[in-house]
Structures are given as structure tokens and as C-alpha cells.
Amino acid sequence: MPIVKKTYKDQVVDYVYQLLLTNELGPGDQLKESLLAEQMGISRAPIREAMKELIMNGLVDYRPQVGNFIPVLSPKQIVDSYTTRGVLEGYAVMETCDQFSAEEVDKLENLTEQMENYADKKNHKMVIEAGGEFHDLLISKNNNVQLLEYTDRLSLKLHILFFKYLGKLYGPSEVGRRHREIVESVKSKDLGLIEKVIRQHYVETGSKIAIL
Amino acid sequence: MPIVKKTYKDQVVDYVYQLLLTNELGPGDQLKESLLAEQMGISRAPIREAMKELIMNGLVDYRPQVGNFIPVLSPKQIVDSYTTRGVLEGYAVMETCDQFSAEEVDKLENLTEQMENYADKKNHKMVIEAGGEFHDLLISKNNNVQLLEYTDRLSLKLHILFFKYLGKLYGPSEVGRRHREIVESVKSKDLGLIEKVIRQHYVETGSKIAIL
DNA sequence: TCGATGTCTAATGTCGACATTAGACATCGA
DNA sequence: TCGATGTCTAATGTCGACATTAGACATCGA
Numbered sequence: 001m002p003i004v005k006k007t008y009k010d011q012v013v014d015y016v017y018q019l020l021l022t023n024e025l026g027p028g029d030q031l032k033e034s035l036l037a038e039q040m041g042i043s044r045a046p047i048r049e050a051m052k053e054l055i056m057n058g059l060v061d062y063r064p065q066v067g068n069f070i071p072v073l074s075p076k077q078i079v080d081s082y083t084t085r086g087v088l089e090g091y092a093v094m095e096t097c098d099q100f101s102a103e104e105v106d107k108l109e110n111l112t113e114q115m116e117n118y119a120d121k122k123n124h125k126m127v128i129e130a131g132g133e134f135h136d137l138l139i140s141k142n143n144n145v146q147l148l149e150y151t152d153r154l155s156l157k158l159h160i161l162f163f164k165y166l167g168k169l170y171g172p173s174e175v176g177r178r179h180r181e182i183v184e185s186v187k188s189k190d191l192g193l194i195e196k197v198i199r200q201h202y203v204e205t206g207s208k209i210a211i212l
Numbered sequence: 213m214p215i216v217k218k219t220y221k222d223q224v225v226d227y228v229y230q231l232l233l234t235n236e237l238g239p240g241d242q243l244k245e246s247l248l249a250e251q252m253g254i255s256r257a258p259i260r261e262a263m264k265e266l267i268m269n270g271l272v273d274y275r276p277q278v279g280n281f282i283p284v285l286s287p288k289q290i291v292d293s294y295t296t297r298g299v300l301e302g303y304a305v306m307e308t309c310d311q312f313s314a315e316e317v318d319k320l321e322n323l324t325e326q327m328e329n330y331a332d333k334k335n336h337k338m339v340i341e342a343g344g345e346f347h348d349l350l351i352s353k354n355n356n357v358q359l360l361e362y363t364d365r366l367s368l369k370l371h372i373l374f375f376k377y378l379g380k381l382y383g384p385s386e387v388g389r390r391h392r393e394i395v396e397s398v399k400s401k402d403l404g405l406i407e408k409v410i411r412q413h414y415v416e417t418g419s420k421i422a423i424l
Numbered sequence: 425t426c427g428a429t430g431t432c433t434a435a436t437g438t439c440g441a442c443a444t445t446a447g448a449c450a451t452c453g454a
Numbered sequence: 455t456c457g458a459t460g461t462c463t464a465a466t467g468t469c470g471a472c473a474t475t476a477g478a479c480a481t482c483g484a
Contacts, residue, residue, distance in 0.1 A: 005276065005277075007276060045257070048261065049260065049264055052261055052264040052265060052268075053264060053268060056264075056265060056268035056269075057268075058358075058361075064217065064219060065217075077357060077358070080356040080357050080359065081358040083359070084358040084359045087300065087303045087359070088296075088299065088300075091299045144292040144295060144296060145288075145289060145292050146270075146292040146293040146295075146296040146366070147295070147296045147299070149270075150296065154358070192404065
């Protein structure tokens with residue numbers, strides 16, 4: 001079993017991400033290098049390097065010589081990010097819709113049912129997990145590395161919002177409906193419909209979160 | 213006239229980018245922190261921070277504890293990046309096609325003629341400049357900040373390739389045709405056509421560069 | 425001759441210290 | 455009272471030094 005090598009920078013990125021997911025850090029909060037360094041028992045050098053990465057992923061707002069802050073996203077920024085995510089995933093799935101086997105389509109339907117069931121039980125964590133699996137499978141046929149990279153990058157950011165607001169967004173049957181729509185469009189192999197449905201799937205979520 | 217503040221990190225990013233554009237740095241080359249630091253007369257700290265940014269923009273390949281290298285892009289990676297760029301721009305333009313004034317459409321046509329003329333004179337630098345202006349105007353109506361950010365990021369990478377190969381890609385009349393197609397699609401206000409034409413515009417370039 | 429092991433070093437990862445700057449707050453004068 | 459100016463400091467930007475590691479190359483034994 002090989003040792004997993006991880007620089008301090010990578011561990012800092014993960015740590016800060018967890019703080020964001022668990023709401024220990026939120027919009028407007030400042031990330032002070034010295035404080036984080038002290039908390040983690042390391043020097044500021046890897047902290048600063050981690051900051052650069054979080055900045056590039058839109059998870060931190062950097063004000064030169066002032067400080068690093070957790071972004072306060074405007075409703076428009078939220079919608080913009082979700083919209084962009086939808087454009088990327090819509091295209092990715094549209095391009096590969098003829099590559100899904102019957103088993104895989106079944107799997108998508110199954111995950112949709114799981115999401116609805118978990119939502120019914122108000123198990124948001126599992127809704128998100130099944131949802132992640134759903135979208136991962138959906139996009140898995142596309143191997144455009146650039147598109148997948150940008151999709152993943154955006155997911156980091158949007159996952160925080162989604163994690164925070166899921167309970168307030170959709171009822172159980174809505175959760176089911178929204179994902180069944182996607183599965184139906186994939187089954188239809190109607191390229192225009194696939195992109196339209198997936199884009200709308202994201203715009204809908206972005207718009208809802210934007211008004212919370 | 214305000215002083216333009218620029219950290220060493222930003223200057224390093226710019227410097228390395230220039231080396232890439234002018235082919236003083238190319239695929240497979242290693243970027244050694246100490247060497248760059250020495251060349252620029254600064255410490256390694258801002259060099260390392262610049263590296264992180266270049267890595268996030270796909271301009272540097274980072275191998276932990278081994279070194280930083282200029283990526284050798286496979287044909288597939290080239291096509292993937294161009295394709296992704298086309299998906300983003302296609303959507304951006306499709307969404308705003310009804311916001312172009314007659315003057316702006318004229319401007320696009322004018323820039324197309326300029327590109328053709330410069331290509332005729334083999335003035336690649338000016339072809340690129342007019343082309344940049346063309347695509348900037350095209351996308352200028354869309355104010356989706358996330359989408360524009362990703363488009364800009366991708367442009368950094370693709371600009372290097374384009375700059376390097378432009379002379380080998382298209383004859384003057386092809387340069388004109390390709391851009392006129394875009395303008396005609398915008399004038400048609402046929403949403404599906406706009407996305408299709410712009411996507412193809414990028415896929416065509418990516419595919420051509422990929423076989424060079 | 426070839427695979428295993430050892431050695432060395434160039435390059436990166438991280439450290440603690442120092443320099444610089446933005447912004448908060450105090451002071452002063454009109 | 456309010457705008458201009460001054461002061462101070464917390465936070466970032468950068469420095470040079472030291473620790474660690476991957477990989478190149480040498481050596482050795484089967």
C-alpha cells in the first residue's frame with residue numbers, strides 16, 4: 001500500500017474547503033495567513049500557496065496587500081456560475097448520449113429514485129451523494145479533459161452552495177422530477193433537448209439559490 | 213496618473229507568458245525556480261506563487277518534488293481545449309445575438325475584412341489583433357462573469373498555439389470565410405445555427421493545429 | 425550482462441525573519 | 455462638525471536559509 005504523498009499546500013486547500021462546506025467559514029470572512037498557519041502548526045509559505053489555488057478556483061477573493069476573503073456572491077454571480085456549469089455539462093452529455101448502455105440508463109433512473117427516497121426522509125447528505133453519482137455517471141462518457149477540468153472546478157464552488165441550501169430548494173418529488181427529465185432527454189437522444197434540459201436543470205437551481 | 217501596483221508574482225506570470233508566446237519556452241521545457249529567480253533578480257517565493265497560477269491556467273505542468281514543465285499537449289488535448297472554448301463562446305453569443313446593433317454587425321464585418329487583408333499581406337500579428345477584437349466584440353454582450361472568466365483563461369492557453377501556428381492554418385480567403393460565417397449566423401438570429409457555427413469555428417482550428 | 429542497491433545532487437518544500445502597505449483610528453484646524 | 459493629515463499596526467509580500475526528495479548515475483554481485 002503506497003504512502004499517499006501530500007504537500008502542506010494540498011492539505012491546507014482541503015482544510016479550508018472543509019471549513020467552507022461546514023459553514024465554519026462563510027461569505028465575507030477573512031482568511032488570515034498567520035492565523036491559519038498557527039492553527040495548522042505550519043509556516044505561512046504553504047498557506048500562501050494554498051491561497052493562490054483557492055483564489056484561482058473562485059473560493060477566495062484576494063485583495064492585494066489587504067487580505068483574502070470568502071466571496072460574497074451576488075445573485076447574478078450564482079446564476080452565472082450555475083448557468084456555465086449547465087452549458088458545460090449539457091454539451092458533454094449531448095455529445096455522448098449514444099454511448100449509454102441500457103444498464104447505465106437504468107442506473108441513472110435508480111439513482112433518481114434513490115435521491116427522491118432520501119429527500120423524502122430529509123437525508124440531504126445522501127441526496128447529495130446520490131446526486132453526485134448521477135451527474136458523474138452522466139458526464140462520464142465524455143473524455144474532453146479541458147471541459148471536465150472546468151466542470152470539476154466549478155463543482156467545488158457550487159457544491160458549497162448546494163450543500164448549504166439543498167434542504168430549502170426542492171421537495172422530494174421535485175428532486176425526482178428534475179432528474180427524470182434529464183434521463184428522459186438522454187433516452188430520447190434528441191441533442192437539442194438534452195442540452196436544453198440540462199442547462200435548465202442548472203439555471204433552475206442557480207436561480208433558486210440566488211433568491212435565498 | 214495612478215501608479216500601477218504589481219506584485220512580483222504578477223510580473224513573473226507575465227514574463228513567463230511572454231517567453232511562451234515568443235517560443236523561448238516550449239513544450240517539455242522545465243521551469244526551474246532558482247534559475248528564474250536568478251534571471252529576474254528576485255527570491256523564489258514570488259516565483260513559486262507565479263508557478264501556482266500558471267499551473268491552474270494549464271500553462272505549466274507540475275510534478276510534485278520533481279519540477280515544473282511546459283506541457284506537451286496531445287492532439288486530443290488541443291482539440292478538447294478548442295472545443296471547450298467554442299462551447300463557451302457559442303453559448304455566450306447565442307444568448308445575446310439580439311443585442312447587436314447594425315453598427316456593431318458592420319464592425320464585425322469590417323474586422324473580418326481587415327483580417328482577410330492582413331492575411332493577404334501575411335501580417336499574422338495584425339490578423340491576430342483584428343481577430344482578437346472580433347471575438348471580443350462578439351462576446352462583449354454577454355456579462356456572465358463565470359463564463360467570461362473561463363473563456364479568458366482558455367484564451368491564455370490557446371493564444372500561444374494560435375500565435376505559433378496561424379501562418380500555417382488558413383489562407384486569406386479562408387480567414388475571411390470563417391469569420392463571415394459567424395457574422396451571418398449572428399445576423400440570422402438562428403440560435404441553433406449560431407452555436408453550431410461558433411463551435412465548428414473552434415473545432416476546425418483545434419483540429420488543424422492538432423495535426424501540425 | 426543485467427538487476428539490485430547505494431550515492432549524490434539538483435530541484436523543490438518549508439521555515440522564520442524582515443520590509444512594505446492598506447486601512448483604522450486619532451488629532452487638529454478651519 | 456467635518457475634512458485633511460498623521461500615526462500606528464495587522465496583514466501581506468518577499469527574503470535567504472535549511473530540509474527533503476526524485477532521479478541520474480555508479481557500483482556490485484549473480
